[in-house]
Amino acid sequence: MFLLLLIMILFIITGCGTTTQKQTTANVQAKSDKIRVTDMAGRKVKVPLKINKLIALGCTLREVEYLDSCDKVVGIEYRENAKQREGVFPCGKDLPYLIAHPELGNLPVVSAGNSINYEEIVKLKPDVIFTPVIPTYQAEFLQIKVGIPVVMVYADPIGTTEQDKQYYDSLNLMGKILGKEKRADEIIKIITDYQNDLKSRTKSIPDNKKLKVYIAGRAFCGSQGITGTDPHWPPFEWINAKNVASLLSNKGKSINVDKEKLIDWNPDVIFISEASLSTVINDLKDPAYKNINAVKNKKIYGVLPYCWYAYNKETAIADAYYIGKILYPEKFTDIDPEKKADEIYQNFVGKPVYKELKEQFGGFKEIKVGQ
Template identity: 55%
Template sequence: MDVRGIRRIIPLLVLVILALSVMSAGCIGENAKNIPSETPSAESKVQTTGAPQLVEIVDSVGRHVEVPARVDRVLAIGCTLREVVYLLRDEAPEKVVGIELREAAEVRGENGKWPAGLDLPYIAAYPELRKKPVIRSGKTLNLERIVELKPDVIFAGPWNADEADEIQQKTGIPVVIVYVGSVGTKEQLEKYYDSLRLMGRILGKENRAEEIINTMNSYLADLDGRTKGIPDQEKPTVYIAGRAYYGTHGVLGTDPHWPPFEWVHAKNVASEVDGESKGINVDKEALVQWNPDVIFVSAVSLPFVLSDIENDPAYGPLKEKPLYSVMPYCWFAYNKEVGIADAYFVGKILYPEKFADIDVDKKAEEIFVEFLGERGRDAYRILKERYRAFEKITPGEGE
């Protein structure tokens, strides 16, 4: 073929190549999902085949899990729905596909040992979540129903890697273990922040995760600034009674590093029992010997604590101590907004001159809004009606 013939063919080849490029672009557009504005930082690992785009993440126990780059349907088990609501707020009712039994419950279980749905701030804020299918009751997980609901991802709380792998294998749905536990120590708080950031990445809410973390840090810095300079000899000793864990407890149920105490530098008489914030039962003899100056009581356990103090002569000295009720920080796991609100109440009781500018109700409502959106105002009002909280209690006067 001469040069003039080649010159005539080249333009035709260019047109063919352009046409194929346009056709290919059309196919990609039909098969690929749109990536949200807040995409996971591991975007370089996104698969771009005809299947849903996937991103590899590492969960809180070191498992490598591939999750969709865009998540529209989410399931949260093991008390992780709270954090999903913190992140999604008004989007939660649309994106959450199922809930756990306690979140749907109309009434408390076993004579008040277990919560009802409206006892939980995130459910009180978004009560329509109670209408979602129940996929877990106690330790029983309905895998068949989960498959039917087709979540893009499952968040799981205190699970081990083998359990998560088994659920993932049986359902074909990625399971991501996250830490949503107590935040009473620096190490626990950092673990929580790491998991919040991970959940934010997966849900396309990275900015919101950072907003929550900054909000928490701001409140904790304020509490610290008000109380860190108070000499130990000027601080009363304190004790949290009825701290719920696996249900309500009497006066011996406590927390050696209860976050509201930690955040206002209070002198917790049980602080030497363990190095972490968690629910424990202490010995009766130890509590009587500690003889705390001020006792705070988780409102959900108030009748059980009062019964102990009023009916057991060994607790005679405690009857003379100031007793105050707080909202339940731990109640179907850990309500972070409640913990911070409790800390302001504790601070105002222990160091009134340092918290003279604080109206606890107004501050608590503000905190609830920061975590739950504008519906947090309703949630706080509902909880105030359900709990006898932020009050001075007199043993013997009845509930």
């Protein structure tokens, strides 16, 4: 009798132990299905360990493409839709990542400006939604409304050390979420290698040998006129150029300056973002600008839009090589700007797309302005 009782007790204990082990294993498995990340706004967000489907709002699709994750995208913004037309530029033909991946333009549209189609997002069932850094309550509202994790990432300008760091941190965050850590490291290395090459070519040029330069028509929420500029425009930063607007801010951003200030700065060379080309050319016909050195000496050049539907980082690098060739030809003798641009686009978006961008905007060229 005692022996039978002992066997029953052991059976019960063993049985309970097995159940507990199974429950523990199940709990560990459940926990491992998600990871907790801190987004670029400092929010703690739980996201699936494996991302199969995603939506990238607020121009963050560009970074998803850089990270070789286009196959996971299930919805796009109205501006990225292949059938939509905005201004004079056919959508998809003016953005490097959409030229390289036109199939993205045929996906369902989930947002247009500040209007989000919540029902469409729920129907598409993405595992995660990326957005730029927006007010926290907006991200939380979106997350609750659709029941999908919302991760805010850095989609602002680069150019200064602080801005670059935020961008690299954001790429690493997205790489972790998408299982693309290696590609994130690769993109960061590509950017820094180009930056280092550009800076090393121009670092020995003394200030008194540098021409004063100005970027005109730096787009922001659409094209701008001649007074739209950037005090820390990345292509100028990377080649140590003397940006006449640099004292107006300690970071790269869109600003508008007084006409009189631009005339007083008297830049030696003006570069025009070709998203704003016609507007700036029309502005330059104003006789008030005729005595600016760049206008008098016909030193005006067009560059591809770095800031155009957010910030095309690869285009900024391509512009920098062209500008370096114009300002310091002896330092860039080995560079064919158009071929270099295609090398850069290949590294970022997987295809050489300079030809298509040139057809849309004009490409690297001297701009003739009639007074």
